[in-house]
Amino acid sequence: MGFRSEAFSTVMRFSLRAGILIVPVLIGAFLVYMAAAEQEHLHHANLRWLAQMAAQIHDKVQNYSNLVRDRAEPSSSLSGTANDSAPYSIESLKPAGTPCNPEKWVQLSVLDSAQERQLRFAHSKGDRHVCAYSDLKQLVGPTLRSGIFTSIVLAERNGRVLYRSGPDTLQITNVSFLFASEASRQNRPGSKAGASEPPRAEPPTASTHTHGLIGDTRYAIFVQPVPLALRSGADAKDTEWLLIGLSENNSLLPATSPNDMMLLLPFALALAALTWPLHKLWTMAPTDPLRSRDIAAIVLCSFGVFLVLSMLYVSEYLRQASAMRMDRQLNSFSKAFGENLQSELRLAVQQLYELDSIAAAKAVQTTEVATEILANRLEAKQVFLLFDYVDWIDGQGEKKVRWTTRSVAPQAVNVADRSYFRDVLAGNTFTLGSLPARPFAIEQVMSRTTGQAVTVVGIPSAVREHKVASLVVNLVSITDPVIPRDLGYSIIDSTGKVLFHSDRSRVFVENLFEECRQS
Structure with missing residues (x-):
């Protein structure tokens, strides 16, 4: 017993239609997968870049501190009270204008002055005390790659913001609220804390990535600790800073999908739509009639396929020509x-x-x-x-x-x-x-x-x-x-x-x- 031509034609027709319908679904699923993978890669890259910036800030602060410490050494060529006001080789590092009082001038403390926010340095060797300060903006600003994030914030572990780069529309003075949601999730019912006691927002101690709301906008939050092991004592933990990158979240596909894929997607969908009527030629039985409207649809779709393929060819030609022109310029x-x-x-x-x-x-x-x-x-x-x-x-x-x-x-x-x-x-x-x-x-x-x-x-x-x-x-x-x-x-x-x-x-x-x- 064999298959009839009409039955085979029907099976082929439905198979082709199902295949044409499945292709856009597969393309969409692939795009979502690529977007998720690209977004994960961006998160890793953001944390890596933030860690690089944090290391550079640490090295600069360490270098400034070493210059002040060396001046406090008895063997220094600038030893002596009269030379404490001598300028440093780094223009942004300036000696204290008053005699150094180690009880009031605390190492790595940050104070607001009339014109700037000062990062202070203080070192003592015996009865010799040397103090200096630097404009925190001049120290930190050049190390930040502000184009990567919407805003970059340098803060103390207690939440106080020391420096912020980014648009003036995003003003933050304390970052503790960014970690309050995490603390509230950990504050489960039945804990020893009272019901009215607010959850304690403890900043992370390692590189991390999370999300949070600032106003009505959702941001991706990247946190990198900046350990400053330059001071000992009970308050040494307070000298650790946090470098926080804030990136405004966008929709998944427009923000992270590959450019080449987004360029090919419209052409792929157009080809799928234009080849839809053409399957009848491949699956029709010898006895099936070929109507005038079928001929018109086939002619129009064939012209559309030719037009789309021509556009693809022109696009690829222009891309290759642009690449060759760029190579010549390079x-x-x-x-x-x-x-x-x-x-x-x-x-x-x-x-x-x-x-x-x-x-x-x-x-x-x-x-x-x-x-x-x-x-x-x-x-x-x-x-x-x-x-x-x-x-x-x-x-x-x-x-x-x-x-x-x-x-x-x-x-x-x-x-x-x-x-x-x-x-x-x-x-x-x-x-x-x-x-x-x-x-x-x-x-x-x-x-x-x-x-x-x-x-x-x-x-x-x-x-x-x-x-x-x-x-x-x-x-x-x-x-x-x-x-x-x-x-x-x-x-x-x-x-x-x-x-x-x-x-x-x-x-x-x-x-x-x-x-x-x-x-």
Whole structure:
């Protein structure tokens, strides 16, 4: 017994119709899955970025505190009450204007003044007390990547807001209410607390993500503790800060769905709708009549399919053409970038050799600090580019001689662990084609005295009793280049650490390999 043609045609017709109906459902389910996965990835990325910002804030506060502590040491060159008011090498770190009282000037306390919110530092060594302060906005602001979140809040564990970035329409003075809902969920019936006692809002002690209402708007809340283990005592817990990122929630699909998928979805739905009448041609029996309206529908749908496929082809062609044009622009930018960098690096090497020859001719002292050398020591013809300071370093990595263009010389530190110092001593140096007889080493480092990313060039020194001369310079060609609109760049080392970036807040914070692995 075989199947009749009409029965087979009916089965095929219903199968094709069911398949066409199922395709949009499967596409929708796939989009929801992709959106949920993308949203989870964004949550992980937000916590990771918040942790990077918290680490940078911790390092800057630690660096500021170390500068104040070093001044309190008896061996400090600025020891003595008369020198307590001497300026620091970091412009935003300022000495206290009054004699330091350790009972009133508390380490890492935050007080409001008439013009600013001060973060205070205080260190004591014996009967010597040194106090300083910094504008909290100047300290914290540059480390925050405000474009990631709607608002970023730095607060104490007791909830008091120390700093906030974001729109003026979102004003927060205390963040305790953000954690009250979590505490209320934990306050189950039958607990020892009285019914009228409000739940205690205890901030989290680890990185976490939650949701909450601020006014009538629902926000995703990302919390990262900032441990400041710089003070001991019973109130040490109060010195721990919280870095909170607030992100206004949007609907799931528009906020997180992939752009390519959203571009293809309308075309896929249009193709499904236009091929709906065409299945009759595939499933009709030989005896079924072909009416005029069927012919008209087939012609119109075929034209629609052709139009949709043509639009897809044009869209793909334009995308490929745009990618090729972007590649040409990137190649042109990369070539100009490299030429400008090589030119500026050549000037930096020439400048350092010029300064080293001047120091050797003048037979500088074993230890010396000179400020404002552009006005006091150098002639115009001896300056090839702007720089911050030059050091002469002995074989143990101690900076013995420092010349700076500023009015205050940065504190000298040991650099025996720096790559540029070790490379010069070991002879692992570079040369430029235009300067074959002038070897040098170069390294991008985080300054231990200013907390800023700086570029250091090192050479073998001709000055007696000094092994290495180093120059701290800002290479404008890679720190502030003129770049096309909506184009970013980064320069990384062999481990993926970002050394230079168009967004300075990412320098020494992001790891490109890690970011790519998480995406």
